[in-house]
Amino acid sequence: MTSSNKNIIEVNNLVTHYGDRQILDAINFSVEKGEIRVIMGGSGSGKSTLLNHMLALLTPTSGSIVIDNVDVVNANRKTLLKLRQKMGVAFQGGALFSSMTVGENIKLPLQHHTKLDEHTIDIMTRLKLELMNLAGYEDLMPSELSGGMLKRAGLARAVIMDPKLLFFDEPSAGLDPVTAVELDELILKLRDAMNMTIIVVTHELESAFKIADRITVLFDGEIAITGTVDEIKNSKDVRIQNMINRRARDEHLDADEYIKRLTTGKN
Amino acid sequence: MSMKRILHVEHSACTSQLCQIRDKVREACHVLMYSDSDINLITLVIDEACTNIIRYAYGGESGRIILEIFQHEDEAIFHLQDFAKCIDKSCLELRKTNVLEPGGLGLQLIYQVMDFVQLLPPRGSVGNILELKKHLPKGSQNDL
Amino acid sequence: MTFEQKKYLHYQLLALTGEVDLHNSPQVRKQLLDIVESGNSVIVDFSALSYIDSSGIATLVEAYNLAKNNQLSLTIVGATGAPLQVMELTHLNKVFPMIDSLDEIKG
Numbered sequence: 001m002t003s004s005n006k007n008i009i010e011v012n013n014l015v016t017h018y019g020d021r022q023i024l025d026a027i028n029f030s031v032e033k034g035e036i037r038v039i040m041g042g043s044g045s046g047k048s049t050l051l052n053h054m055l056a057l058l059t060p061t062s063g064s065i066v067i068d069n070v071d072v073v074n075a076n077r078k079t080l081l082k083l084r085q086k087m088g089v090a091f092q093g094g095a096l097f098s099s100m101t102v103g104e105n106i107k108l109p110l111q112h113h114t115k116l117d118e119h120t121i122d123i124m125t126r127l128k129l130e131l132m133n134l135a136g137y138e139d140l141m142p143s144e145l146s147g148g149m150l151k152r153a154g155l156a157r158a159v160i161m162d163p164k165l166l167f168f169d170e171p172s173a174g175l176d177p178v179t180a181v182e183l184d185e186l187i188l189k190l191r192d193a194m195n196m197t198i199i200v201v202t203h204e205l206e207s208a209f210k211i212a213d214r215i216t217v218l219f220d221g222e223i224a225i226t227g228t229v230d231e232i233k234n235s236k237d238v239r240i241q242n243m244i245n246r247r248a249r250d251e252h253l254d255a256d257e258y259i260k261r262l263t264t265g266k267n
Numbered sequence: 268m269s270m271k272r273i274l275h276v277e278h279s280a281c282t283s284q285l286c287q288i289r290d291k292v293r294e295a296c297h298v299l300m301y302s303d304s305d306i307n308l309i310t311l312v313i314d315e316a317c318t319n320i321i322r323y324a325y326g327g328e329s330g331r332i333i334l335e336i337f338q339h340e341d342e343a344i345f346h347l348q349d350f351a352k353c354i355d356k357s358c359l360e361l362r363k364t365n366v367l368e369p370g371g372l373g374l375q376l377i378y379q380v381m382d383f384v385q386l387l388p389p390r391g392s393v394g395n396i397l398e399l400k401k402h403l404p405k406g407s408q409n410d411l
Numbered sequence: 412m413t414f415e416q417k418k419y420l421h422y423q424l425l426a427l428t429g430e431v432d433l434h435n436s437p438q439v440r441k442q443l444l445d446i447v448e449s450g451n452s453v454i455v456d457f458s459a460l461s462y463i464d465s466s467g468i469a470t471l472v473e474a475y476n477l478a479k480n481n482q483l484s485l486t487i488v489g490a491t492g493a494p495l496q497v498m499e500l501t502h503l504n505k506v507f508p509m510i511d512s513l514d515e516i517k518g
């Protein structure tokens with residue numbers, strides 16, 4: 001079924017509970033095809049719950065979630081399986097299997113879900129490794145990779161099937177600032193090269209401002225705002241202002257520039 | 268659980284009073300069972316906020332500052348009230364280039380230490396109330 | 412707050428005692444700028460300093476900048492407790508040379 005709908009994800013009046021406790025309250029959320037959407041919010045904001053519902057890992061109390069024209073809440077198993085093959089997921093601690101090489105890890109989804117021949121699979125794997133700046137690392141074991149490289153390998157596996165949608169949970173967790181920036185650039189590259197719609201859950205403001213087309217901010221289970229980076233920066237919502245003003249200055253500090261800023265007020 | 272007032276002090280907006288204000292803040296934070304490190308940081312930012320009130324809200328003119336500290340559920344709430352002209356909320360905004368502008372560096376410190384910062388309208392018709400909130404350490408949330 | 416100034420090798424050593432805040436930071440500022448303007452590198456001794464606020468920090472930054480522009484140095488020795496925390500919070504511990512003891516400075 002084709003649709004001229006520009007939204008690839010539509011969430012309407014989503015209400016979720018955990019036992020008796022309400023987590024999300026009437027969430028309305030839509031993402032356009034090819035958009036990079038960042039979801040932000042403190043702990044307890046419900047952002048992880050929102051992500052889990054979008055991945056159909058949890059069932060909501062009420063409301064609807066439509067992804068690529070599939071009603072995720074009511075879809076049958078077969079339909080959901082087909083949809084899941086179009087969705088790549090890179091989760092925190094989404095570990096690679098330690099007993100397989102990087103290449104073997106990345107190939108796994110292709111071997112499982114497709115009937116492509118091994119040569120084709122190998123080439124596709126190497127293409128993804130190139131994209132992730134991991135060319136030549138396919139025969140290494142996960143234990144031989146740095147934290148940043150492990151993330152990139154996990155990402156390669158998440159996108160090996162050329163999904164339309166990618167969900168990335170806390171990309172920069174556990175990474176130093178320099179590596180985190182490299183990962184941001186990869187996310188942008190992925191969207192541009194593969195026309196992916198990417199949902200990133202993060203609490204790193206600098207990252208969000210760098211990669212997001214739009215940012216959705218959650219507080220206490222409600223969406224405070226969905227807007228462009230400029231709209232977020234100019235928000236009059238005091239909770240958003242606090243979020244922005246509290247960011248730790250992790251950026252590499254150039255001593256001379258800092259002193260210059262402090263003494264002259266100029267950048 | 269209702270708001271419990273831990274401290275209420277009034278001082279004239281003079282730099283010579285800053286030392287006494289700091290001592291009272293340290294005492295109150297000690298009662299709230301903050302770690303030494305947090306006590307230092309909280310004392311610093313209350314001092315910075317008072318400094319900003321003295322320098323910029325009152326512009327060096329005389330005035331009063333009222334400091335109140337409350338415990339409410341899992342947070343400590345600090346209220347700093349002055350009776351100067353109402354300032355605009357935009358004065359609380361931090362932009363990279365305004366570190367040197369009125370109170371900039373102090374403001375940065377306030378945001379780094381506190382969990383929440385906002386400007387409230389005064390109880391009377393004049394002045395400002397700066398509200399700062401910080402989570403209490405575990406264990407001090409029982410009734411003191 | 413009190414301060415004491417004396418010569419140490421080819422430096423002027425300024426030892427601060429007590430708490431530096433908006434009330435007395437102008438005095439520290441005057442002293443520091445005088446030292447640098449007279450052509451001396453300065454070591455600021457924080458070991459007896461129990462508190463410093465952003466006005467005190469701004470004073471140090473100003474003096475540091477002036478020193479640097481005149482090929483002189485400003486070093487901080489013995490920072491602990493609250494003053495050390497402020498230096499870390501403002502990331503100025505990555506800008507100012509900070510040493511634990513005067514022994515680290517040879518002639």
